[in-house]
Amino acid sequence: MIAAAHFHGIELDPRDYAGNREAAAPSAAALSAWLQDAGLWAKAVRLRWRDLIGLRETGPVVLFLRDGGAALMVGADPARNLVGVKSPDWPAGAEAIAVDQLRLEQVWSGDALLLRSKRARSSAEAPFTLGWLASLVLRERRLLRDIGVASLTLSFLTIFPPLLVMTVVDRVLTHHSYSTLVLLGALLAIATVFETFLGYARRLIVLIVGTRLDAKLNLHVFNRLLRLPLDYFERHPAGETMHKIAQVYKVREFLTGKLLTTFLDLMTLVVLLPFLFFLNPFLAGLVLACSALIMLVILAFLRPMRSSFAEVIFAETEKASVLGETVFGIKTIKSLALEPQRNALWDDRVADVGTSRLAFGKLANWPQTLITPLERFMSIGLVLIGAYMALEDSTGYAVGALFAFMMLSMRVAQPLVALARLIEDYEGVALAIVEAASVLNRPPEADAVSGGLRPRFAGAVSFEDVSFTYAGTRLPALDRVAFEIPAGTMLGIVGRSGSGKSTLTRLLQGINRDYTGSLKIDGNDVREINLRHLRQSFGVVLQENFLFRGSIRDNIIAGRSGLVLSDVVNASRLAGAEEFIERMPNGYESLIEEGSPNLSGGQRQRLAIARALITDPRILILDEATNALDPESEALLNANLLRIASGRTMVIVSHRLSSLVDSDQILVLDNGRAVDIAPHDVLLDRCAIYRQLWSQQNRSQDHQGHIHVAPAFVGSR
Ligand SMILES: Nc1ncnc2c1ncn2[C@@H]1O[C@H](COP(=O)(O)OP(=O)(O)OP(=O)(O)O)[C@@H](O)[C@H]1O
Numbered sequence: 001m002i003a004a005a006h007f008h009g010i011e012l013d014p015r016d017y018a019g020n021r022e023a024a025a026p027s028a029a030a031l032s033a034w035l036q037d038a039g040l041w042a043k044a045v046r047l048r049w050r051d052l053i054g055l056r057e058t059g060p061v062v063l064f065l066r067d068g069g070a071a072l073m074v075g076a077d078p079a080r081n082l083v084g085v086k087s088p089d090w091p092a093g094a095e096a097i098a099v100d101q102l103r104l105e106q107v108w109s110g111d112a113l114l115l116r117s118k119r120a121r122s123s124a125e126a127p128f129t130l131g132w133l134a135s136l137v138l139r140e141r142r143l144l145r146d147i148g149v150a151s152l153t154l155s156f157l158t159i160f161p162p163l164l165v166m167t168v169v170d171r172v173l174t175h176h177s178y179s180t181l182v183l184l185g186a187l188l189a190i191a192t193v194f195e196t197f198l199g200y201a202r203r204l205i206v207l208i209v210g211t212r213l214d215a216k217l218n219l220h221v222f223n224r225l226l227r228l229p230l231d232y233f234e235r236h237p238a239g240e241t242m243h244k245i246a247q248v249y250k251v252r253e254f255l256t257g258k259l260l261t262t263f264l265d266l267m268t269l270v271v272l273l274p275f276l277f278f279l280n281p282f283l284a285g286l287v288l289a290c291s292a293l294i295m296l297v298i299l300a301f302l303r304p305m306r307s308s309f310a311e312v313i314f315a316e317t318e319k320a321s322v323l324g325e326t327v328f329g330i331k332t333i334k335s336l337a338l339e340p341q342r343n344a345l346w347d348d349r350v351a352d353v354g355t356s357r358l359a360f361g362k363l364a365n366w367p368q369t370l371i372t373p374l375e376r377f378m379s380i381g382l383v384l385i386g387a388y389m390a391l392e393d394s395t396g397y398a399v400g401a402l403f404a405f406m407m408l409s410m411r412v413a414q415p416l417v418a419l420a421r422l423i424e425d426y427e428g429v430a431l432a433i434v435e436a437a438s439v440l441n442r443p444p445e446a447d448a449v450s451g452g453l454r455p456r457f458a459g460a461v462s463f464e465d466v467s468f469t470y471a472g473t474r475l476p477a478l479d480r481v482a483f484e485i486p487a488g489t490m491l492g493i494v495g496r497s498g499s500g501k502s503t504l505t506r507l508l509q510g511i512n513r514d515y516t517g518s519l520k521i522d523g524n525d526v527r528e529i530n531l532r533h534l535r536q537s538f539g540v541v542l543q544e545n546f547l548f549r550g551s552i553r554d555n556i557i558a559g560r561s562g563l564v565l566s567d568v569v570n571a572s573r574l575a576g577a578e579e580f581i582e583r584m585p586n587g588y589e590s591l592i593e594e595g596s597p598n599l600s601g602g603q604r605q606r607l608a609i610a611r612a613l614i615t616d617p618r619i620l621i622l623d624e625a626t627n628a629l630d631p632e633s634e635a636l637l638n639a640n641l642l643r644i645a646s647g648r649t650m651v652i653v654s655h656r657l658s659s660l661v662d663s664d665q666i667l668v669l670d671n672g673r674a675v676d677i678a679p680h681d682v683l684l685d686r687c688a689i690y691r692q693l694w695s696q697q698n699r700s701q702d703h704q705g706h707i708h709v710a711p712a713f714v715g716s717r
Contacts, residue, residue: 031062031113042115049101052112053078062113063104071108072096128224128440130251130433136216137255140209147209147264150202155268157195158411159275162404164188170400202264210256214249221248227444230511231471236439239324243317244439247432254429262422265415272412279401279408280389283382287409290378291416294371298423301367306427308363311356313431319349371417378413382406445510445531452530457537457618458522459649460487461508463674466517468507477503479672480517485665487522490641490650492660494693495669501653504669505621508651510534521619539612541625547604552581553588556611563614571614574644576636577606602633609637619649626659634659657694666690 031044053076055061061073063085074096075084083104084096126132138144164184172181225245233241276284326333326342333342386402461484468478478500485491493501506512507519510531519526526534547555556571557563568588572578580603584590592599599607605625612620626634638659644650652660660666661680668675668683668690676687683690 042113044111044113046110047112048110049105052076052083052104053081055114059116062115064109064111064113065107066109067107073112128248128433128437130429133217133251133255136213137209140212143205143209147202147205147260148267150198150205151264151267152271154195154198154202155271157191157198158268159271159408160191161188162407165407166400166404168400169403206256206260209260210252213252213256217248217252221245221440224440224444228439228442229445232439232442237321237324238328240317240321241439242324243320244435247436248440250432251429251436254425258418258422258425262415262418265418269412269415272408276405276408276412279405280386282389283386283405283409286382286385287378287412288416290374291413294374294417295419297367297370297374298421301363302423302427305360305363306431308356308360309428310431312353312360313435315349315352315356317435319346319353322346322349375413375417379410382409452533453524453528454530454533455522455524458487459485459618460522461485461619461649461651462518462520463504464518464520466507466515466519468503468512468515470503470512476672478507478515481669481672481674482517483667483674483677485649485651487649488647489664490645490652490662492657492663492666493651493653493669494655494657494660494666494690495675496693499669500672501669502623503672505540505623505651505653508619508621509538509540536615537618539615539617539620541605541609541612541620541622543624543627545604545608545611547592547599547607549591549593551586551589551591552584552607555592555607556614558611560615567614568610571610572606574613574640575606575609576633576640577603577610580606600630602629605629606633606637613644617648619651620644621651621653623653624655625652626654626656657690657697 031042052061052073055073055076063071063073065071070088072086072088073083074086077083077098080098082098082100085099085104086094086096164187167180167184171177172184225241273284273288276287322342322345326346333339383402383406386405390399390402463481463483466478466481467476469476481500481504493504495501503512507515508521508526510526510529513527521529521534548558553565553568556568565588569578572581572588581588581590606629609622609625626637629637634656641650641659642662650663652663654660657680664679665677666680666683667677668687670689675689676683678686684694
């Protein structure tokens with residue numbers, strides 16, 4: 001497998017494998033998870049010989065053998081029914097041997113691992129445009145062809161009833177021909193059965209295309225969303241993002257709904273128009289002229305409707321952000337009793353949407369109004385003209401043709417009008433695409449999944465003259481910061497609010513990468529390290545941590561492969577969470593509800609610490625992680641801190657200096673500058689800012705202590 005990954009330019013390190021090491025042989029699924037983590041696309045599959053021989057241009061495929069070993073398939077020759085296989089034990093340049101079906105099936109279990117480089121510009125990277133979406137639809141070529149064939153056949157069948165009516169009027173009624181009537185009846189019955197069946201099949205295939213497209217889109221959209229940088233989510237309300245993403249489905253609906261049906265109806269036109277001209281060229285010409293007029297009316301209103309619709313979309317987005325903000329910030333809203341203000345804001349937004357929708361509706365009403373007389377003329381006016389022509393006709397056959405024409409003319413007009421409407425709808429869809437693209441086409445985090453170095457970390461960090469300014473601000477959040485953290489040591493970071501403590505940890509995690517200066521981990525520039533690898537090597541606990549719905553055990557494992565309950569227990573013990581988890585009725589299987597209302601802030605925090613510790617990260621960042629803890633939990637955690645720290649680099653940002661006194665070094669930041677770095681005692685001696693922070697806190701602790709003691713003292717007297 002290492003060889004297969006090498007083929008795709010990824011160097012795997014067996015020490016990173018996180019699967020169950022006690023198992024006799026690694027499972028295909030665990031190996032697939034490992035490869036995915038390493039930035040490859042990998043899929044464990046069960047294959048037959050037939051499938052295997054068809055895999056010619058995919059690069060090496062890992063085949064799992066019955067004895068627990070593995071072999072590498074490096075090529076296939078369908079003409080000779082042979083595959084080229086190599087053993088992993090062979091030297092690098094060794095030739096593959098050709099194996100036939102019989103010999104391979106004696107040793108091969110049927111399981112295989114397909115892998116592919118993610119570096120190739122895959123469809124996930126293609127920008128979100130109508131063209132891209134259309135290419136997704138067109139990929140369903142076979143199904144579309146079936147739909148096309150069904151539609152064309154149906155078009156021919158639509159000519160049948162009018163023809164029938166024409167014959168009945170002209171021949172049966174005129175010549176009293178019963179036998180023709182019976183024959184026509186039988187033909188009609190057959191055609192109806194055929195039409196019913198075809199109609200059913202066509203609707204079914206359209207449904208299948210739509211469903212497949214939805215599944216692909218869902219995967220694509222979610223993938224893109226997860227790859228957006230954190231920056232984006234910090235700057236945009238969640239409601240707005242969700243609203244914009246929802247526009248994708250509008251576009252999809254348009255593509256497989258109106259666009260497809262109009263296109264299919266236009267196919268009908270190709271069959272029907274010549275027939276109409278055959279029946280009555282003059283009336284057919286009138287139908288076309290009316291349709292053209294309708295199209296012109298609609299096109300004339302396109303421009304003003306476009307700008308009016310843009311206002312609707314803007315108002316809708318604003319409304320969605322208020323809704324999102326309210327739902328996400330409901331705790332604050334309730335606790336500060338801000339409901340009336342939110343209601344007022346919501347009222348405003350709803351009113352804006354109402355006003356813009358009304359303006360758009362009024363405008364859209366105009367083309368509709370102008371079109372109505374034209375449509376009426378097409379349906380009724382043509383009958384009158386046709387009747388006049390039939391009266392004037394001396395052959396007697398014009399009546400049947402008139403009936404047939406009436407039956408068909410609306411079927412011709414409909415797709416033409418629908419085509420014009422389609423252009424109108426396209427305005428909305430184009431805006432929806434812009435909306436969705438404004439989220440989906442943002443540059444994703446650079447090399448988030450593939451590319452970059454994957455070194456094994458020891459944990460030595462060095463900042464050399466690192467400066468960083470957030471986009472849109474003038475003053476640097478970090479200003480020429482320089483310091484070093486030797487591997488395996490504990491660094492405390494202190495400083496006043498806004499001094500740049502969190503920014504520093506963000507740079508370390510690669511969240512913000514456009515800094516100047518050099519930031520290295522074990523001598524490797526952070527920007528050159530693969531982002532996913534970098535973050536997997538870190539454990540991070542923030543002040544507010546999100547717990548997912550599910551059991552405590554699942555939350556601590558968080559889907560990472562190769563972890564078992566004993567790992568969960570160890571991590572929980574280290575985080576000081578074991579005791580409260582075991583007191584819960586279902587222990588590690590206790591369910592955490594959405595937003596974890598059934599846990600206290602301190603308990604949530606300790607679970608988050610266990611979740612960060614379970615992978616045994618080389619570098620652990622605690623960013624104000626103990627701030628939410630009650631004194632008892634904090635004491636418990638602080639007591640464990642030295643044990644947690646053993647063997648890893650720790651970076652602890654904390655306002656409570658007392659929890660940092662044991663750190664090997666404490667970095668003092670002020671206004672983005674590194675003022676001093678030294679152990680606690682030295683800083684107390686020589687750093688004025690540190691001394692000030694220390695004395696402020698000790699004074700406030702004394703003060704608090706006094707308040708707590710007094711009532712007890714009074715009570716005991
Ligand atoms: N996403 C952001 N966009 C713009 N400016 C930011 C952003 N995050 C932080 N800042 C600014 O950068 C500076 C440093 O912020 P930072 O969060 O690193 O400080 P801190 O020391 O962690 O503060 P605190 O102790 O209050 O958490 C502040 O002036 C802040 O206003």
